[in-house]
Amino acid sequence: MTILTPEILNLVVPRPIIEVVRYRLFPLAALGFAMLAVLPAAATTIVPAADPGELALDSEAVFLARAGISRVVSRPSYLATTTxxxxxxxxxxxxxSGSVIEVIVPGGVKNGIGWVVAGAPKLESGEVYLFFADRDPRGRWQPRLMADSVLRQAITEDGSKVFVPLEEASRLSRVGGFGHDASLVPGPVNKEKFIVALERRLAGKPGWDWAPLVRDDGSDLY
Structure with missing residues (x-):
């Protein structure tokens, strides 16, 4: 009998299992977007990493980048958004540093047709994000585990830089038995300490300690 451990599951399900909701926008724009706002998206299932250090080890690249212009690309069977x-x-x-690349995520709206993909990260122009990413067969970068593998950089009231999980991460369905259904990163984490912790894991140091990383002082984010 084979026991499916998290490590084996990562081999069995190397990519998120994505379910999409396809919809058509109606001529009345206001009505169409109102429907879009309340339309439920199907679940996207991922095999989560045990911690960010493991995710960094599994990812082809980990990098900080500023988002620019986004566009929706269509294929015969799906829509995707490149940024x-x-x-x-x-x-x-x-x-x-300084290189310009494209990242692609599933979902988008084009020519009156939209695809809603639960857990797909929404990137805002001008914002800075930390990506855990791989390249697809066409060489385009994509987040390894949807919104679980993208963190937004924010600044607290005291001027400190932190990483915060994306709201879309809460819409992912997770398997693997790690004991919770929350996003990989539980809340705002100190940017510098978080990157140092990633570098330690990439250098072969075992373990992951959240205690010195998590910001729980209630500071407002900007």
Whole structure:
């Protein structure tokens, strides 16, 4: 009998299992977007990483980048959104600071047809994000585990930089038996300490300690 451990599951399900809701926008724009706002998306199932260090080890690249212009691309059977990224710094991988790349995520709206994909990260132009990413067969970068593998950089009231999980991460369904259905990162984490912790894991140091990383002082984010 084979016992499916998290490690084996990662081999069995190397990519998120994505279910989409397809919809058509009606001529009345206001009505169409009102329907879009309340339309439930089907679940997207992932095999989560045990911690961010494990996710960094599994990912082809880990990097900080500023989001630019997004566009929706259509294929015969799906829609996807590509976003231009300017790489700010690299923790792991074949990228360099200042390079411009594209990241692609499933879902989008084009020509009156929309695809809603639960857990797909929504990237805002001008915002800075930390990505755990792989390249698809066409060489395009994509978050390894949907919104669980993208963190937004924010600034607290005291000027400190933190990483915060994306709201879309709460819409993912997770398997693997890690004991919770929350996003991989529980809340705002100190940016510098978080990157140092990632670098330690990438250097072969075992373990992951959330205590020195998590910000729980209630500071407002900007």
């Amino acid at each position: 231009e990224l300017e790489v700010v710094s690299v923790v792991k991988g074949p990228l360099s």
